[in-house]
Amino acid sequence: MSVQEEPAKGQVKEQAEERPEQHVPRQVGLGPVGWLRWGWRTLTSMKTALILLFLLALASVPGSLVPQRGVDPDKVARLYEQSPTLAEWYDRFQLFEVFTSAWFAAIYLLLFMSLIGCIIPRTATYARELRRKPPAAPRRLDRLPHSASFEGDLDVEEAARRLRRLRFRVVTGDGWVSAEKGYLRETGNLFFHIALLGILLAVGFGSLFGYRGNVLVVEGDGFANTVAAYDRFIPGSQVSAESLEPFSFQLADFKVAYQVTGDKRGQALDYDAHLKVSESPGAPARDYDLKVNDPLEIDGTQTYLIGNGYAPVFKVTDGKGQVAFDGPVPCLIEAKATMTSGCVVKVPDAQPSQLGFLLRFLPTSVPLTDGTYASAFPGEVNPEVQVLGAFKGDLGLRSGRPQSVYELAPPEVLKKLTPIVMGKDVPKPLAVGQSVELPDGVGTLQFTGVKEWVTLQIAYDPGRVPALIAAGTAVVAIALSLLIRRRRVFVRIGEGGAVQVGGLTRTEGSAAGFAEEFADIVKALSAGEKHVR
């Protein structure tokens, strides 16, 4: 690109001052400033930009092939279990977080430095170009790619006026008019590249000052937007706990509509989480139907519905006849199509010994011919619970080690538990209201009802609106840059009213259609001729 060949003025002067022996042949060496200049020039050359673009595309590829921590942390964990050595190597090269890795950053920072080095001189050139007049008309217009001639009483002033009305920039001379338009092309190109910079800044700003978090809420329960209330909270480095928008809500009801007939039987058609929302502590609650594609927004903080499942309600009476547990238990979905879910109930308060249960929830339970049971439909038509196992013994909950709520106990603790119901002892599935008596009088498990849970994502990203503005600018600007052509039209007026018009476009690739436009321009110029005849 030729702009780069034109060195920045300040740089030249500086160099001349430091090295008075400027005229000495180059072989002597470039010197530090010379090297800097060379480096900058290389970085901002079109070829480097091209190579950096390739590198950026290439560097993104592993981001889609290797599981990413930010996208699918479970998959990363699984890879660590399956092939630890490979996982370690991946980790060493930051392949689990490609898009925040040092090497990815190196590429895009270089690219954006190159971009800045490209934008600055181009802006200067562009500013000069804006004030420049179109060149004088050539002598022989019939040799231009487009030309036409007609007879008329057009004079230079009138031709200039008509071209101006077509929004041409016009200069006139002795018997000629020269006009140019399509300057928006360069404007578009500059704005496009500047907008790219804007997107980068907006994304960066958003990741510093924004946060996101996930929370699971069971029907009837509530959520207040504080760091402690989240199951997973990922703040930007500049987010303080006090800055969270202080809203709260209660999940009053959750409904899913399913397709009941045809090939797509069981496919979800609509999710609806009915919330009672308080925008600030003490504010009156209002109703809100949270749906997919329709987040709840409170002052820039968005709440999204991203998942759902079942939370059957259990009541456990212990060996001493006391209620040791009573409440909903969110279950993990095992089969999405039928919403067959696995549940874990831990009862550390049971006496004389703690109790633990592994259960399976079947929303539409049907008996199979082999005597087992399965769910036939994801909706709650005939909800039943299978007891897969019951254990007694210390669940290790008081050891202080964090435990997953979806796992009865870590393997080393599980080994020490005593199974009380296993394998062939497994009773028939329980319908709502039914209970199972545990052997040896250690207690009773009752299945008392079904609730549902939702997972919500709550996100605050102050960069999203700036990013949208920059992205919108980029789209408009790139369209201008690629679709507008620079074109020139010349008019020469000879003796006796002979008018010659010539035109050309200065842009490759977008010359299509100029023939039509040229014909229209000629028509507009000669519009007066009918009256003369």
Next chain:
Amino acid sequence: MSAEQLAQLSDLLVVAAVLLYVFAMVAFAIELAFGKGRADKPAVASSAAPEQAVAERAEARKPVAVAAGGTTAAAEAATPPDERASAAPSDDHAAVTPSGGGAAVAGSGATGSATRAAKVALALAWVGWAAHLTAIATRGLAVDRWPWGNMYEFVVAICFAAVTAFLGTQLRYNVRFLGAFVMVAAALGLGLAVKFFYTAAGPVVPALNSYWIAIHVTAAIISSGLFTMAGVSGVLYLVRGDGVSRLPSRADLERVAHRAIVLAFPLWTFAVIAGALWADRAWGRYWGWDPKEVWSFITWVAYAAYLHAKVTAGWRGRASTIVQLVAFACLMFNLIGVNVFISGLHSYADV
């Protein structure tokens, strides 16, 4: 008509479109086979390098050079040197001949059978196009939503966009030489959709139930169709030697490709950004490096690289055509490969 009948009609029409495209392809191929061979230059008969041809034609229009030369240094600086070199000859005269001329392939002395084949081919292609359009419309009526909610519907729509891009261009410029190849691509694409991706008409998951599907997916489909036309031209560019060939000159092929990409790139940019807006509504973030997002980004960067290559000294012609085809490969991988090989949030991709 009931929804089921409409769905059946749609399936039948897709098959009809495949057949019509195959017949059209044969007719286009006959035209190519009986047409006259051409040197790798639109006008000049010698086998000189394209640069020389460019220079020759610039010579023929000397006043243009004078006009450009009359500009100030600032204007020169604003125009990359390569662009300046080509500014004059790249005007429409040197571009693909207008449709009315109709001589780009067949040549003025072409046999009558080639001309007849050309007419038949275009007629078949248009009828196939109409069947294809009706197939999409009836599918949309049958399911009562925008008919691109799964892989099958999406691929069918992209093939339609590619054929539309070709036929639409053909209305103004003679690009019949692309016909056989666009028809092959469309017939193969439809065949692939019917054979591997077929999904019975039905509702979509709630995440896809949004007006964004109309905006985002439509833009993606149209730009993919245009990119496909550019890709076909790019392949022909590489296949065609620089000697005599029945195919049009490399300069013409390059121009067709460039024009299609210049239209498609802003649309693709828009499609990606509209996708980000939808993701912001549906998933709680506008960009999260989901595999589909990653590959859209790669595709976008690759086409940006092509546009840069077009104005970089030493990268024009063959090199930039290769860049274009790499970008096209990324696009295709994103449309099909990502759905088949990589799992992500894009739920329509279930095959």
